[in-house]
Amino acid sequence: MRPFRYEVAADAAAAMDLLAQEPGAMFLGGGTNLVDLMKLGVHAPDVLVDVSRLPFDEVMRVQDGGLRVGAAVRNSTLAVHPVVRADYPVLSQALLAGASPQLRNAATVGGNLLQRTRCLYFQDVGKPCNKRRPGSGCPARTGVHRDLAVLGASDHCIATHPSDMAVALAALDAEVHCVTPDGTRALPVTEFHRLPEDAPERDTVLRHGELITAVELPPPVPGVRSAYRKVRDRASYAFALVSVAAELGVREGRVAHVRLALGGVAAKPWRARVAEEELRGAPATEEAFGRAAEAELRLARPLSGNAYKVPLARRLITAVLADLAASASGTNGADGTDDADPPETR
Structure with a gap:
């Protein structure tokens, strides 16, 4: 020891x-x-x-109508918070889809953002790994990579980020607030995590000694529905093969608002900005959702063992957006959430 x-x-x-x-x-x-x-x-x-x-364990409204979540808030507390369930259902669903109840009772919001990849080679100190020991190589590229990245990977690393919560935060345009030796700073959660590029050992843009104090969510957009859906090997306590966090607003049959993020496909929560751009003003139809998913996934560079993730992600994006569009038309619950089994038992 x-x-x-x-x-x-x-x-x-x-x-x-x-x-x-x-x-x-x-x-x-x-x-x-x-x-x-x-x-x-x-x-x-x-x-x-x-x-x-530290006193970072509160969830409170902020002046603009958004929500400030302290970094020490437990995942289980945030998942069932009444404001989160009512105004940010995508976040509640993502938290409930993660880990087990026992782990959610212990895990904090700040720690969730900072958790590291579950790549087998990263966790085995007897194997080379550029993320653990830069310059040693990435055996996952020619080895076991079924669960690893198809978007934003590099020759140096194809690991994926494991967080469900962070995917929802990316779709919500959340901000991460930190204290630093020089004061404070805030940055979009979409810029908090890094793609591997030529420095895979760096997961985030935090410097040594910087401390996350809170995550801030923008005010909810009126009339917008949101959802998180996760495909995994087991019904619970498993990391995402592919996950989708989405917000959708429909007006007169067309997409008036959309935010979309993917999990299980990259070293960070993948904000699907190409798909979003394709969808703005487009018909809120399954065909349009499928075309937007195709456009986003043209960026994918899968390997032989994880190529299945590309069609899986396309189908999942299409299905989640189609369900949200149907919900916006009044075919689901009044609050826009799915009234079927909760994510933990799905």
Whole structure:
């Protein structure tokens, strides 16, 4: 066992000071990912700085009508929050589709954003991995890559980001708020995670010592429906092969508003901006949704073992948008959510 020091931060400034003094220190939230990686030997921090008790555990309305979610809010709390269920159902559904109830009770919003890939080669310290040891290679490209990326991958890495919550946040145009040694900053969640390019070891744009304090959601758009759907190998407690988070607003039979993000297909939540552009003003029909999905997926560069993800993503995008369009026409529940089984049992 490799020894490490454990510190409980009194406040955000103290937490950042501890990391500034210790290049080998890491923040600890719920620990549902980091502790596993320590057991596997992927991470070996000299110091763990516990930030789970900092006062970032509130969910509150902000002045413009949006919602501010503290980084220490537990996933289970956020999933059932009445405002989230009413105004941001896509986020509630994504959270309920992730992990198990026990893990959701421990996992925090900030930690969820920072969780690392479940690529088999990344988690096996006996194998090369550019994300774990830059320059060592990516054996997944010629090895086991069934679950890995078809969009935004590079020759250096084809890992996927595992979060369900982050996909919903990308579709919602959420912002990540951080404190830094120089003050504070906020950035769109779509710019928070990185594609691998030639530096796959960097998952996010955070610098050492920066601390997530909150995620902020914009005000809900009147008349817009949203949903999250996830295809996985098991009915629960499995990562996405492909997932879709979508918002759709229809006016006079045409798409008046659309936001679309994909999970399980890239190293970050994939905002489907090509499909969105194709759909704005287009007829709200299954044919139009399929064409938009095709346009987005022309960017895909699958390998032999994960090529199935491309048609799967096309069908899933089309189905989710078609269901939302039907809901907007009044064929589903009045709140635009699916009244069938909840995502955890689907």
